[in-house]
Amino acid sequence: MSLRSLFSADTRPPILLTLAWLTTLSLVAAGTILSWHQGPFWPPLILTCGALGTLALALGQGLQRHNQLLEKTRAALRQETDRRVSAVADLERIASNDPLTGLANRHFFMEDLDYAVQRARLSGEKIAVIAIDLDSFQTLNNSMGHDYGDQLLMSVAERMRTLEDSNHLFCRASSDDFYLRCYPLSDLESLIHLLDRIRDLFRRPIRMDDEDRYLSASIGVALFPDHVGDAQSLIASAEAALNQAAALSGTRYQFYNERLHERIRExxxxxxxxxxxxxxxxxxxxxxxxxxxxxxxxxxxxxxxxxxxxxxxxxxxxxxxxxxxxxxxxxxxxxxxxxxxxxxxxxxxxxxxxxxxxxxxxxxxxxxxxxxxxxxxxxxxxxxxxxxxxxxxxxxxxxxxxxxxxxxxxxxxxxxxxxxxxxxxxxxxxxxxxxxxxxxxxxxxxxxxxxxxxxxxxxxxxxxxxxxxxxxxxxxxxxxxxxxxxxxxxxxxxxxxxxxxxxxxxxxxxxxxxxxxxxxxxxxxxxx
The missing domain is CATH 3.20.20.450 (EAL domain)
Incomplete structure (x- = not known):
């Protein structure tokens, strides 16, 4: 057994102590022999050195075990911290995302919209809220089954996600209702272009069970601060415009106007x-x-x-x-x-x-x-x-x-x-x-x-x-x-x-x- 292996972390404490005592006994024996020739002070000195050596080895082994325990504790703490960080991230994702589509849920969307309105008041920027409702979805969902309807909603959400960027946030508000927040809104032309892109999403069929399924949607648009001055009113105004668009045929959009404002107030x-x-x-x-x-x-x-x-x-x-x-x-x-x-x-x-x-x-x-x-x-x-x-x-x-x-x-x-x-x-x-x-x-x-x-x-x-x-x-x-x-x-x-x-x-x-x-x-x- 080499000296390095003797003092390695894997060596058990009893072995070290045994060797220490053997060393002490050897020193005692040697000291006894020497004492015959060197006088009365050598035996106590040799015994003291042996005891100190044994104590040093025991303390070293104790410190080594303590350090090993600390390292295990640190590793366990790191694992627990990682687990809790992951759990918090999961809870935040559950709290902010719709579980079916992965889009933002209504609660998170409203918090984001409130914050955007507060910033826009200070900066003078514009916000657009777009409300989207899938036409005849409930009838389709009831006739084809809820699993079919869920797959359809996930396909629609996946297409909507392609339009998201740092200025756009999509939300699934309810069963077949979606919201889109645009902030900051640069100009009306960019909004019209975005609305045309949304309409294009519904012009293409969705492949469902080896057949093409065509959907249409009603779209309502409201602007801050042009139409209303707070987040709740933005949503209500966009939905009112959506209801007006629903009276038309095909995928179409309608902007909020003063007549709708009076109806909403009433x-x-x-x-x-x-x-x-x-x-x-x-x-x-x-x-x-x-x-x-x-x-x-x-x-x-x-x-x-x-x-x-x-x-x-x-x-x-x-x-x-x-x-x-x-x-x-x-x-x-x-x-x-x-x-x-x-x-x-x-x-x-x-x-x-x-x-x-x-x-x-x-x-x-x-x-x-x-x-x-x-x-x-x-x-x-x-x-x-x-x-x-x-x-x-x-x-x-x-x-x-x-x-x-x-x-x-x-x-x-x-x-x-x-x-x-x-x-x-x-x-x-x-x-x-x-x-x-x-x-x-x-x-x-x-x-x-x-x-x-x-x-x-x-x-x-x-x-x-x-x-x-x-x-x-x-x-x-x-x-x-x-x-x-x-x-x-x-x-x-x-x-x-x-x-x-x-x-x-x-x-x-x-x-x-x-x-x-x-x-x-x-x-x-x-x-x-």
Whole structure:
């Protein structure tokens, strides 16, 4: 064994100590021999040297082990630091990126846009926000499957990423909505060139499952500070311009303008006001009667919710329900409406009106409300109202979205005993298969068709076809939009079951309805 290997890091401490003690013993032995000749001081000196040598070797080995432990600790700390840095980077990426497309998510985009607006205020530079919506994507996603839709979105995002540079940031804002921030914006010509490049992205087909898929998009553009002065308004303005572009055909873009600004201001006021109105219960009901064309009697009514606006007076549902859909307040408003209707039905029942059925409109999002059925059942029990007296009137346009979940909810409502009708039937958004499969007892014809039966032959054909379809499927049918004698004569002649419109009656307050119907007649049909 060499001297180097003896003192190497791999040598075990017992070996060194053993050798040290052997050395000490040798020195003692040698010292003893020498002491015979050199006098009495040599033995202690030799023993002291041996002990010091042993102690030095032990200390050296201890320091060597300590250094090895420190090196292992440093390596472990480096690994832990690298792991934590990687984890932080992953968390930052998750927090800022859309997991499907890899583009920025809405939260990160809004933070970036806020920062860009602050800088632009100081520098006087311009910002452009471009909102992009894929046309008919939801229909394609529902028909082809969500995996297909995800692949399509990833392909679109990959193309968008080719337009990104240091001045451009793309974001996936929601399902098929994208934003693009351009800052700083050098001039309008460069923006137009960028918009043309975006349109070119959609002129080329996307290869999906060995076939070419063509997409079109609606594009809205808003500028800072030309149009608005903050990040939120930039987004809202770009989306308003996008909605205007959606009315055109093909891939097209629309710039924000003052007319849109006024519409946005009014819509935002509606959004804020609706929250306050719901909180303080600033709603009341009117009832538009439906006439049984066979007997001439008013047997049912559609409940219409009116908002008691502090500045604009009574607003009908056509004035604010679209805003309610945008704010997500529709389920809460519908629950409140059902409560008001059931309370009124109880009062009518107590006054002798047992025959009247009242229809409540459902706009679609309510069917995603897991507590809707329980709320209705509880309200009916509290008011002691039979389910047959409360009809659910579902907008046809809402059937195309998430049909399976909504069918499940509708079946639960039907099993509760509630009659269900489809409102606005004939717009073409619901397939006949949905009408066949949903638990529906009545179709309500889109009022636009009824109003044109005397002026457009095709509309009169459609109305007759819907009446025949409903009867052949064992359903009843109501003609809405019956505003003139001619409308009433037409639907009556073609065996429509019920009619609703200005010719029958405008929407009435509850006490006015009492006066017109005559509740205490002997031939009422009671629900018990």
């Amino acid at each position: 819509r935002m006021e509606l959004h804020w006001g609706l929250h306050d109105a719901l909180e303080h219960r600033r709603f009341h009901l009117r009832y538009q009667p439906q006439q049984d064309l066979a007997t001439g009697q008013w047997v049912s009514a559609e409940a219409k919710l009116y908002w008691e606006h502090p500045e604009r007076g009574d607003l009908g549902p056509e004035s604010f329900m679209e805003a309610a859909l945008e704010t997500g307040l529709t389920p809460a408003i519908t629950r409140h409406t059902i409560t008001l209707v059931c309370d009124q039905l109880r009062r009518w029942r107590e006054s002798g009106a047992h025959h009247l059925t009242v229809a409540v409109n459902l706009y679609g999002p309510e069917l995603e409300d897991g507590g809707l059925v329980e709320h209705i059942a509880g309200t009916l029990r509290r008011c002691e109202i039979a389910p047959e007296a409360l009809e659910m009137e579902l907008a046809e346009a809402s059937l195309a979205s998430n049909g399976h979940q909504r069918e499940k909810q509708l079946r639960a409502l039907s099993e509760l005993g509630l009659p269900i009708s489809i409102d606005g039937f004939g717009q073409g958004t619901a397939s006949l298969a949905w009408v066949r499969d949903f638990p529906v007892h009545q179709l309500k014809i889109e009022p636009g068709f009824v109003r044109r039966v005397t002026s457009r032959h095709n509309d009169s054909v459609i109305v007759r076809a819907i009446i025949n379809l409903a009867h052949n499927l064992g359903m009843q049918v109501t003609a809405t939009g019956v505003d003139t004698d001619a409308h009433l004569t037409f639907v009556n002649a073609h065996r429509c079951d019920f009619a609703q419109g200005e010719r029958i009656s405008p929407p009435l307050a509850a006490d006015e309805l009492v006066k017109h119907i005559g509740f205490n007649r002997a031939n009422t049909t009671e629900y018990s």
